[in-house]
Amino acid sequence: MTKPVRNVLYIMCDQLRRDYLSCYGHPHLHTPNIDRLAAAGVRFSRAYTQGTICGPSRMSAYTGRYVSSHQVAWNAVPLPLDELTIGDYLRPAGIRTALVGKTHATPNSDAQQRLAMAPDSVQAQQLNEVGFEAYFRHDGLFPDDPVFDGKREGAPYTHYLRGLGYAGKNPWHDWANAAAGENGEILSGWKMRHSHLPARVPEQHSETVYTTDRAIDFIGEQGEQPWCLHLSYIKPHWPYIAPAPYHALYGAEQVLPAVQPAQISDHPVYAAFRQHEESRNFSREEVRLNVIPTYMGLIKQVDDQLGRLFDYLQSNGRWDDTLIVFTSDHGDFLGDHYLGEKEFLLEQAVGVPLIVRDPRPAADITRGTVDDRLAETIDALPTFLEALGLPAADHRLEGRSLVPLLHGATPNWRKYAIAEYDYAFQAPARERLAQPIDRCRMYMVRSERFKYLAYDGYRPQLFDLQNDPQELHDLGVDPAYSAVREEHQGYLFDWLRGLKRRTTISNQEIDVRGQRFRYGEPEEEKMVPIGVW
């Protein structure tokens, strides 16, 4: 038996595309520190998120379960109280499980009220933080609407900025995510026309640096005690604005050409998403050329900060007893496929980087390799459990531990990866398509070669990723591929049947009871004597 690792560092970026890292092939954006992690671990080349916006994706990461199981179909949808998260599994083993950065967790206040839980109880607080200790929570999105006042005032970063003299109601917006105009006026970072300008704070006060500082504080504070830290950067998520010098590291000549198929699929759901404001804007070259260099700069800044963090871990011994995972919650279209944002289940949104470093000698055999097997965001938690030597909770967890892969094994592996998206919450798209609120679900089934997209109420789409990695040719109605579509619909059916829907009792307990009752057996002393003559 390999000795368990002691700590877990679970790093997540927000809205980071898989192909915007040099280790994943970006020709101009050099990310030597993330690449250094990849060289010391395994880089999964085909990793997928289970949900293509923050809330669903993150709840899959934290619960180890598909979106259909944890039920957080969109942002700001509360997690059911019954869902267990990373902290629920690790804390009983004495592992301090903390958050630095973003979770996008939403309190399930209705359920807590129904159960008369005291809002200030430890349990309610933990539920509200989806099982993490909020060492430093920073959801990092405080638009100027009264709806967000509470979140903004509750955010430590707001007060950190004010303490530095960045005054006002919303320093997150007015300083960290805005630029200065020629006459000193505030130019909102929300507006993509301002993306080329530097933020109004120097780099050392930006979200990415402050978040890294807090992570280093936590790790230092923890000393030799075991911990799990979720280090969760808000960037390179909107607003697309970077502090100097990162706003100007890249230029139009480093922006890759947009993936814009000559023949656009006529799929109605795709058509509806193409009409979104962000899609129409990102379809314009002017917008791409103004935003993408800054998007790259924000990633470069994260990479630099991770370099600082990794140096710190190497200096204090933590590099050798900590399992490190680097990933992202979803990608960003940036104009590819004439889309902005994410949501739609094409590679730019659903593909995520996933790099895992197991510090143990058993993983030496795979260091620096690329693993092409289909990985999912829900694999992180089972990986933590196995690496830490904790029970597998296989009646709940729907992901698979990656530890065997890291140790060079070739177990039977999944045939397909699944992602989901529900556009019920997007009234414009839903109304445009005239779909009822319960019929707005889309599913991705990604097999070794193909990607099949199923839609409530519409024909499927199909892409041959082997011959068409850019997903330019929709084979969803091509008669030559009807057997492939049927096969993939079969996978979806399989997956739906196999979801874990018996979470209040463990498989071990089921077996113990089954043996104890011997129901149906002709035994003299069985506990419930049903069937005896």
Place this chain on the structure above:
Amino acid sequence: MTKPVRNVLYIMCDQLRRDYLSCYGHPHLHTPNIDRLAAAGVRFSRAYTQGTICGPSRMSAYTGRYVSSHQVAWNAVPLPLDELTIGDYLRPAGIRTALVGKTHATPNSDAQQRLAMAPDSVQAQQLNEVGFEAYFRHDGLFPDDPVFDGKREGAPYTHYLRGLGYAGKNPWHDWANAAAGENGEILSGWKMRHSHLPARVPEQHSETVYTTDRAIDFIGEQGEQPWCLHLSYIKPHWPYIAPAPYHALYGAEQVLPAVQPAQISDHPVYAAFRQHEESRNFSREEVRLNVIPTYMGLIKQVDDQLGRLFDYLQSNGRWDDTLIVFTSDHGDFLGDHYLGEKEFLLEQAVGVPLIVRDPRPAADITRGTVDDRLAETIDALPTFLEALGLPAADHRLEGRSLVPLLHGATPNWRKYAIAEYDYAFQAPARERLAQPIDRCRMYMVRSERFKYLAYDGYRPQLFDLQNDPQELHDLGVDPAYSAVREEHQGYLFDWLRGLKRRTTISNQEIDVRGQRFRYGEPEEEKMVPIGVW
């Protein structure tokens, strides 16, 4: 608008087969009181339970959701804390929602402990009673094993019997469910060889009478205040033993011949169930002839008691302002198909009686009629909500209100009914089939004409209920029916996709948010200014 009804009386028998009532066609067992309810309401001829043992079926009844949704796959599996039940919907409207009889609810102690809920809090108590006020809880199954000591001592019926002088550790077993031997020795009612003998208590002290007494007490106590009462008889469930004179009302000549196909299906799961002790014993004519007359007597006693209850309701005005539902949690094979007990998804187990009386004039048009549309146990709760004028909760509830049907409407109706069973808990069958614990699920898809049974790891079964109502001919491998099987597999796929998996947010709230954010729209003042140039 029809005025709402004021009260709900939800009557359930345990293990009562649909065809063991005279209104459902039994030629020898006369049940004039249940027939009287049918004559005053609507009798659903094709009603199905969603689970063929107590726990799963009842949790479907109480939550209005399929077994895969509420997750109680077997008896003594805790309901997730997030599942709402009848009382959660009705109590906030000022309707006292009480239980008299059985629920088979199992406390979710793990989850309550995790949330640090005080075990004696009102909330914990309600959760433990799946949302009912336990006016008189009587699960009525106290085998002589120490595992059941707590349940037995917590049961009011135990103390009621002791108070009457029926002494001992387990008066439920030793008196109410045992017979006396020639020398006064206790002959256990569990043993079917004793079924023809009278119980050791007179009728007035039996479970069925005492349960009815408590229901009348509750209704009387409630006066003119609104209520919902779940009156839930343990009988005619095992042990098959009846008090005089019900033990001797019927004889072998009134026992219908067993449904025993000449050619037995070779389906492996069916074969495994046929090997159960109760199946082997019930396949013997000696057993059937000794048990079935008592099974009939137990039903006759329930019918007599319901006569007393209905008279009471008619005498005090409640007949006119109370919605009454009569049903059962599942059936009993009694030797048909060479099976005992229930579980397997053939009509004897999965078919339930369902009679609904809406007292309002709007329902006069359907009184005394038979409705052939496919009804499900999960339809009860939505029916209550509509009849009481409460919101529909359609983001959670998977059943459909029967009120339109009771009022003579012909809405678009369901194409198929679903039931599920999971034999993971039955170690002997599971081991015999060498199936892993996660692969023991079976599903019924019952369409207008066919019944399709899907099994993890095995071929499906198919029955043509129009031409073969007794399910004697398994068409599961008949090439002539491959299109029918495919169609029904499509229904199962449909159903799995349509399960309600977004229960922490209402559809109304989704729409409100969608309108508020106008995500993707080019509006100047949208709340989160994503996509703006």
